[in-house]
Amino acid sequence: MKFSTFRRHLREGFKNIFRNGWMTVASIGAVTTTLILVGVFLALVLNLNEMAVNIESDVEINTMIDLTATEEEIITIGDEIEQISGVDSVSFSSNDDELAKLVDSMGEEGESWRLFEQDNPLNHVYIVRAQVPEDTERIANEIETLSGVESVVFGQDVVEQLFEFNKYARTIGLVLIIALVFTAIFLISNTIKITIMARSTEIGIQKLVGATNGFIRWPFFIEGLLLGILGSIIPVAVILGGYYYLDKNFSGNISFSFVEILPFSPFAWQLSLMILIIGAVIGVWGSVMSVRKFLKV
Amino acid sequence: MILMNDIYKTYANGVTALNGVNVDIKQGEFVYIVGPSGAGKSTFIKLIFREVKPTNGKIVVGDMDLSKIKERKVPYLRRNIGVVYQDFKLLPKLSVYENIAFALEVIEEPPKNIRNRVMEVLEQVGLKNKARFLPNELSGGEQQRVSIARAIVNKAKIVIADEPTGNLDPETSWEIMKVFEEINASGTTIIMATHSKEIVNTIKKRVIAIEDGLIVRDEHRGDYGYEI
Numbered sequence: 001m002k003f004s005t006f007r008r009h010l011r012e013g014f015k016n017i018f019r020n021g022w023m024t025v026a027s028i029g030a031v032t033t034t035l036i037l038v039g040v041f042l043a044l045v046l047n048l049n050e051m052a053v054n055i056e057s058d059v060e061i062n063t064m065i066d067l068t069a070t071e072e073e074i075i076t077i078g079d080e081i082e083q084i085s086g087v088d089s090v091s092f093s094s095n096d097d098e099l100a101k102l103v104d105s106m107g108e109e110g111e112s113w114r115l116f117e118q119d120n121p122l123n124h125v126y127i128v129r130a131q132v133p134e135d136t137e138r139i140a141n142e143i144e145t146l147s148g149v150e151s152v153v154f155g156q157d158v159v160e161q162l163f164e165f166n167k168y169a170r171t172i173g174l175v176l177i178i179a180l181v182f183t184a185i186f187l188i189s190n191t192i193k194i195t196i197m198a199r200s201t202e203i204g205i206q207k208l209v210g211a212t213n214g215f216i217r218w219p220f221f222i223e224g225l226l227l228g229i230l231g232s233i234i235p236v237a238v239i240l241g242g243y244y245y246l247d248k249n250f251s252g253n254i255s256f257s258f259v260e261i262l263p264f265s266p267f268a269w270q271l272s273l274m275i276l277i278i279g280a281v282i283g284v285w286g287s288v289m290s291v292r293k294f295l296k297v
Numbered sequence: 298m299i300l301m302n303d304i305y306k307t308y309a310n311g312v313t314a315l316n317g318v319n320v321d322i323k324q325g326e327f328v329y330i331v332g333p334s335g336a337g338k339s340t341f342i343k344l345i346f347r348e349v350k351p352t353n354g355k356i357v358v359g360d361m362d363l364s365k366i367k368e369r370k371v372p373y374l375r376r377n378i379g380v381v382y383q384d385f386k387l388l389p390k391l392s393v394y395e396n397i398a399f400a401l402e403v404i405e406e407p408p409k410n411i412r413n414r415v416m417e418v419l420e421q422v423g424l425k426n427k428a429r430f431l432p433n434e435l436s437g438g439e440q441q442r443v444s445i446a447r448a449i450v451n452k453a454k455i456v457i458a459d460e461p462t463g464n465l466d467p468e469t470s471w472e473i474m475k476v477f478e479e480i481n482a483s484g485t486t487i488i489m490a491t492h493s494k495e496i497v498n499t500i501k502k503r504v505i506a507i508e509d510g511l512i513v514r515d516e517h518r519g520d521y522g523y524e525i
């Protein structure tokens with residue numbers, strides 16, 4: 001396309017935006033509402049997902065060793081665990097270590113446990129990590145079959161619940177967002193349809209003197225693109241502002257390590273870019289829908 | 298130049314407008330299309346620039362076979378054909394100059410050529426001093442000159458006119474006809490549907506008479522042949 005032609009399309013596209021007044025405002029408003037919801041939802045789901053992944057990768061298998069096991073047997077068990085495929089690390093924690101941990105974690109009440117220091121009732125433990133979280137369960141099962149192992153314990157339930165919750169959140173959010181996106185597309189395509197109606201004489205003459213459909217389509221395409229991009233300005237501001245606030249006030253403040261949110265940079269920027277792109281796609285889609293039908297002659 | 302072979306046209310509502318038309322128009326000819334109202338004159342004319350598609354039959358315009366031409370080639374067909382209507386079809390918010398330049402802009406003519414070419418055709422139709430006027434500041438005859446200028450600005454080889462003098466008084470009609478004759482004299486084919494007995498019988502040209510979708514008469518230097 002020639003530059004002069006492109007400039008013409010751009011000018012016409014902008015003109016259309018202003019000409020349509022309230023319809024323009026309405027469709028930009030629809031895009032804005034949609035994108036804010038999409039943005040908040042994406043921030044939520046992506047963060048939850050990240051948390052679930054973090055927890056999952058945090059999952060350790062605690063291998064309780066029989067109280068009767070000899071030192072040699074304990075070493076053998078350690079070697080055997082290391083032989084299992086997919087095992088990342090194996091570390092030994094004696095019953096004294098375990099008791100210390102227990103006492104620590106219970107604070108005041110823990111003091112009473114000190115009574116057991118002389119006659120420790122706890123097991124020696126191997127703490128095992130899988131290379132990939134998905135293998136945790138299989139490895140745990142294999143360890144359980146080794147002789148000298150009393151039992152294995154790992155926090156599979158928490159992870160599964162989080163993923164389950166996330167799955168529901170995603171499905172519901174997706175349905176909601178798709179409905180909103182289509183509403184926005186519908187509004188944009190109607191706005192552009194109004195332009196097209198208003199300009200039908202002009203389009204008729206354009207066709208009469210031999211303008212190609214592509215040429216006629218461009219200004220409407222640009223109008224749609226502009227509506228989408230204008231509609232994404234406020235959502236991007238909300239995301240950047242809101243996320244910056246959260247990141248600043250939330251991150252250091254929380255005692256559970258896994259509830260850390262994704263860092264502002266690059267996450268908020270990536271999300272903003274995504275919102276902008278979704279806005280542009282909504283706009284272009286809306287314009288394509290309304291123009292396609294019209295040019296079919 | 299323009300060849301129609303056994304053309305039929307039935308509209309979607311079942312009305313048959315053309316019923317087996319054969320015609321051969323050579324480059325540089327001036328042809329009147331006459332006939333009663335509803336005979337199929339406008340349909341005949343619209344076939345030439347693919348405003349309507351024939352139900353059956355073959356049309357060749359220049360080197361394009363319209364029965365085979367792809368949809369996306371239609372704009373390029375139209376760049377060889379200028380169209381003039383009874384109601385001018387000017388854009389009311391654009392000046393005379395802009396209305397004509399428009400036709401070149403939308404076919405992506407380089408901007409530096411546009412100005413010269415527009416002034417050239419304005420001179421040709423005698424409106425050079427009204428380039429900045431808006432259409433509603435012009436008389437009917439002047440508006441029709443603008444639409445003729447727009448039709449020829451891209452050097453179309455064929456100009457098609459559907460009752461171009463239908464909205465004009467006799468005096469003005471003669472002036473417009475003079476413009477058409479000049480355009481024809483420079484080698485442009487002109488095909489004009491008209492109800493004006495006066496014009497057809499005075500400025501003698503080839504006359505094709507259509508009745509009930511059939512060509513009933515085709516004469517060189519013919520008469521209008523109907524009483525009004």
Ligand SMILES: Nc1ncnc2c1ncn2[C@@H]1O[C@H](COP(=O)(O)OP(=O)(O)OP(=O)(O)O)[C@@H](O)[C@H]1O
Nearest residue numbers: 308309310312314333334335336337338339340341
């Ligand atoms: N778009 C259309 N859809 C359906 N029928 C049509 C259409 N255009 C024309 N017709 C019908 O086709 C027939 C021929 O119409 P056409 O316009 O070609 O006549 P015409 O000779 O130009 O008449 P006039 O002198 O009044 O302009 C008429 O019966 C008309 O009603």
Ligand SMILES: [Mg+2]
Nearest residue numbers: 338339340459
């Ligand atoms: Mg007619």
